[in-house]
Structures are given as structure tokens and as C-alpha cells.
Amino acid sequence: MSTDPIIRVENVSFAYQLNQDQQVPVLQNVSLEVFPGEYVAIIGHNGSGKSTLSKHLNGILTPKEGDVFVNGINTRDKARIHEVRSRVGMVFQHPDNQIVATIVEDDVAFGLENIGTAEEEMKERIDFALEAVGMSAFRHRPPHHLSGGQKQRIAIAGILAMKPQCLVLDEATSMLDSYGRQDILAVVRKLHSEGMTIVTVTHHMSEVAEADRVIVMEGGKIVLQGTPREVFSHQERLQELHLDVPDASRVAALVHTEYPAFSPDLIHNEEVVAEVNRVYGRRAEASGS
Amino acid sequence: MSAEFELTRNITIGQYLPTGSVVHRLDPRFKLAAFVVMILAIAICNTYVGNLFALAVCIWMFSVSKIPLHYGISGIKPAVPFIIILAIMQLLFYGEIANGGTIYLKYGFITISSESIRLVVVSAMRFVDVIFLSSVLTLSTSTTELTHGMERLLGPLEKVKFPVHAFALIITIAIRFVPTFAMEMEKMMKAQASRGADFGTGEWWRIVRRTKDMFPIIIPLFNVALARAEDLILAMEARCYVPGASRTRFAHYKASSKDYLALLFSIVISVIMLGIPF
Numbered sequence A: 001m002s003t004d005p006i007i008r009v010e011n012v013s014f015a016y017q018l019n020q021d022q023q024v025p026v027l028q029n030v031s032l033e034v035f036p037g038e039y040v041a042i043i044g045h046n047g048s049g050k051s052t053l054s055k056h057l058n059g060i061l062t063p064k065e066g067d068v069f070v071n072g073i074n075t076r077d078k079a080r081i082h083e084v085r086s087r088v089g090m091v092f093q094h095p096d097n098q099i100v101a102t103i104v105e106d107d108v109a110f111g112l113e114n115i116g117t118a119e120e121e122m123k124e125r126i127d128f129a130l131e132a133v134g135m136s137a138f139r140h141r142p143p144h145h146l147s148g149g150q151k152q153r154i155a156i157a158g159i160l161a162m163k164p165q166c167l168v169l170d171e172a173t174s175m176l177d178s179y180g181r182q183d184i185l186a187v188v189r190k191l192h193s194e195g196m197t198i199v200t201v202t203h204h205m206s207e208v209a210e211a212d213r214v215i216v217m218e219g220g221k222i223v224l225q226g227t228p229r230e231v232f233s234h235q236e237r238l239q240e241l242h243l244d245v246p247d248a249s250r251v252a253a254l255v256h257t258e259y260p261a262f263s264p265d266l267i268h269n270e271e272v273v274a275e276v277n278r279v280y281g282r283r284a285e286a287s288g289s
Numbered sequence B: 001m002s003a004e005f006e007l008t009r010n011i012t013i014g015q016y017l018p019t020g021s022v023v024h025r026l027d028p029r030f031k032l033a034a035f036v037v038m039i040l041a042i043a044i045c046n047t048y049v050g051n052l053f054a055l056a057v058c059i060w061m062f063s064v065s066k067i068p069l070h071y072g073i074s075g076i077k078p079a080v081p082f083i084i085i086l087a088i089m090q091l092l093f094y095g096e097i098a099n100g101g102t103i104y105l106k107y108g109f110i111t112i113s114s115e116s117i118r119l120v121v122v123s124a125m126r127f128v129d130v131i132f133l134s135s136v137l138t139l140s141t142s143t144t145e146l147t148h149g150m151e152r153l154l155g156p157l158e159k160v161k162f163p164v165h166a167f168a169l170i171i172t173i174a175i176r177f178v179p180t181f182a183m184e185m186e187k188m189m190k191a192q193a194s195r196g197a198d199f200g201t202g203e204w205w206r207i208v209r210r211t212k213d214m215f216p217i218i219i220p221l222f223n224v225a226l227a228r229a230e231d232l233i234l235a236m237e238a239r240c241y242v243p244g245a246s247r248t249r250f251a252h253y254k255a256s257s258k259d260y261l262a263l264l265f266s267i268v269i270s271v272i273m274l275g276i277p278f
Helices: A050-056 A078-087 A104-114 A119-132 A148-160 A178-193 A228-232 A235-240 A247-258 A269-288 B028-044 B048-064 B069-093 B114-140 B143-160 B164-194 B207-238 B257-275
Strands: A007-019 A022-034 A039-043 A065-070 A088-091 A166-170 A197-201 A213-218 A221-226 B103-107 B110-113
Touching: A007 A050, A022 A050, A022 A065, A022 A221, A039 A050, A050 A166, A050 A197, A065 A078, A078 A088, A088 A148, A088 B207, A104 A119, A104 A148, A119 A148, A119 A178, A148 A166, A148 A178, A166 A178, A178 A197, A213 A228, A221 A228, A228 A235, A235 A247, A247 A269, B028 B048, B028 B114, B028 B143, B028 B257, B048 B069, B048 B114, B048 B257, B069 B114, B110 B114, B143 B164, B164 B207
Parallel strands: A039 A197, A039 A213, A088 A166, A166 A197
Antiparallel strands: A007 A022, A007 A065, A213 A221, B103 B110
């Protein structure tokens, strides 16, 4: 059924073991569901547990308490971990540290080799994945001559080749320059429009504004949740959590204090432009008559 | 000063020289197999003419693969002292063992006979042949192709539980990270130099000092390497890597008739080499 979640996180707690009797709790009783086709952004400042949460989504970490299910498969089930990881793919922060091969094509093949894809099918899937991220022309190149954004696109291709249903981006754009980031966002946007479920962990609020749902983490708990518009309307709460809001939201809120007619609930730059036109247009009309 | 720190610009892994010749385009599995056959033949062959023939074939292979011969000769240079020492040792101490043929000189434990001279000359020639051959191989095959070829050729060893995939993966990752670490090292050298560290200005014979100079680079480099390794493990696990699990392999190469011909050629050469009586 389409309403079944792809990922179900149930009362998950996790702690890093410091030594024999000291633990650092990272996640406390987190529950969360991700549905097919959704675009979810997880935000929170450093140490809020957002990255740890994302590493639970495909069984890289298994919870101390509680369970994570991917398509109904418990991530603790070591025998089916292949199924979990090929359904929920993960892209990490450092573009350099996720590429294993000396040639782009080989790197994309790596995951396929691991899940035992037949040789005849591999080529087709590699073609598809490189095409999807726009890197087909680079297939025979060594990865170290590529830019950060290109490397990250290769990392995404390596995941896509495994035909996942969900892509988790664990701060995948944080090491990139703004061109690289735009590249990755364009790829992610395209994948999402084609039906891919996206979970992104990020610092960049402009990326958050594109999501369907935003989850705000603090101290290992989910403290706020909702559409970007709902979440960014709690500007003071976010400030307490040392989180930014998109520039558009801040501008809108500031203008709103001067001109109450100007809507404060804006998150995209284009919306600000439209709102300025609307308010300005009305004032012009009022003064004209 | 600045040129010292440009490590990434002139980094070469292996010594691949892309000329696009027939030899370059051979399937690396077959190329590697053909080379192994010829090296075995050279190791067995102990006749003057056989080795001369091998030498001629090696030189001919340089021209076929469009690689200038001086690349091969520069490969021999560092081996020359070794070859000479070996020749002297053999001449002095091997007379007793290879004592057939005419004896030219017998003085105490030193025996020099036609057989021992043959041994000396043939060993020196073998060295040259092998260096030439391996030069052609490494100059005409990229490191990636070499690893692919090796992995395929060693494939049957999986049956006796030799971890061929893991072995090939280790080599691949090592090669993959050479430029990354070179870049890292460049960054660190610049950072340390900007804080007054001093590299390579000590005299070459003060080995201890020159080694100590490198500590502020080597230790952080290790640190970074470990951090990267940890990241890489996560990324590999996220892509379903399980050490030792059975995997399939992406097929790069399709053997064509020219690959079989190359292998056949190497066998024919070997047979001729071993068949020559002198």
C-alpha cells in the first residue's frame, strides 16, 4: 500500500559508549516515519543527534533501544541488511572519502558488485546512474581530477545504480562550494520529481525550504516538526536553538514589523518578490484613487 | 621554494605512457598472462642465443608499443650496480657448482670455467630482459588495468580461500588515495612551513635530522588517514560491502582474437627460446 511508510523509526534511543561505564546519550526516544515520495529535511545544530539519526535509517548504526524498519524489515536483521541498504542509499559529507575506485565507472559499479548484480545488468545500471547525475562523459576518468560537486554526483550515482527508494543525504553539500551545492541540489530536485524519497540532513536553510517536511532536532529529540512554512514561523524558537531561518523569512519578518500588511510567512526568494509587488501594487492603487 | 610543495602537480602513479599502440589496447588479463609466460621462459632459458633472442624480442616490443627505448634503458640504470655485484659473486663463488666445460682458471676456492662464465653472462642478460619486459608492461598498462588483470588472473585462488577480491580492493584503494594524500601532505607542508618549519635543508647525510624534519608532516598525515579510513568504511558499508561476502564483478574487458594471438605469440617465443641449443 502506498500509505505504508518506507522508513519507520520507533522510540529509538542511542548512546555512544565512551568507556566501560560512561555513555553519551545521543538520541532519546525518537519516533519518525518517512513516506514514499516525501522530501524530508532534518536540521539541528552540531551535536543535536541529526547525523546519528540519519545513520540509523539504513542500519549503519542500530539503536540501543527501539527499532528502525525499512519497508517492514528491521535494521537489526543482519541477514537482510543488503535489502535495507540497497533500498535506503546514503551519501556522506566528504566527497573524497566515499569513492573507492580509481575510475568513475568502477566506483559506480562497487555497490552493484556488492549486491551481486549480474554482469550483463551492471553496464545498463551504470549508464542509467551516470546519466541521472549528468556525469556520463566522465565515466573513464580518474576521480581525483573531478571537482567536489562532481565527486559528490559520482557518489550519488553509486547509490542510484542500486535502485534505492530513498536517498539519505548526510550533510552532503556542506563541503562543497556554492556551484557544487547548486549542482547537487539540482540533481536531488530532479530525483525527487521522479518519485525518489529524499531525506536530507543539512545546515543550509535554503535547502530546507525546498522540503515537504522539516524535522528540528535538539538534544537527541525531535522538538519541532512541520512544513517549512510552519517551522520557520517559529523564528524565536529557532533562534533559541541557534538555528538560522532562510534569508527570505528573515527579510519578510523584518518588513512585517514595519508594514503589518506584508506577510511574514515567506520562505522562498520569489515569494518575497511577489509579496513586494502585491503590497506595493495595492499602495499604488490606494494613492492613485 | 614554492616548487618544493607542489606535490600534486607532478604525481604519477606507475609509469603509464599512453601511446595507444596495439600493446596498450590488449586485454590486461591476456597481456599479464603473456608476460608471465615470457618471464618464466627467461628464467628457465640458460643459453646465450636464447637470451639474445629474448633481448631482441624485448627491443622489438618497445617499437611495437611505440615506447622509446630509453625508458627501458633508464630502468636498467639503477639495477647496474646490483647486476655487477651479482656477476662478481657468481664468478668467484659459483665455479664449484657450475664446473662443467673447460676450466680456465683454478686458484684456491676460485674456479672459473666456461660453464660459470655462461652462468654469469646469462644471469646478467636475464636481468636486462626482465627489466625490459616489465618496463613494456608497466609503460603500456595503467595501474587500474593492472589491478583488474591481476584480480582476474588470481581469480581461481578464491577456491583455496585466498581473498583475491579483498586483495585487489586494497590495491585499488591504495592507488585511489595516493593523490588525495599527496594533496593533504602539500597542505600540511605549506601550513607548517608558514609557521617556520624547515624541510629538506639539512645535509643529506644527516639522516636523523632529516627524518625528524618530517615528523610534523607524517604524524598529522597518519591522523588524517585514519579519519578518512573511518569515513570510507561507513561509505562502503552503506553500499552493502561485507568483507569476504561473495560479489560479482563488473566486466570491463572482452577478449578478442588479438588477445589470444598475443598469448599464443608469447608461448611460441618461449618455446623457441627454450629450444635453442646454445
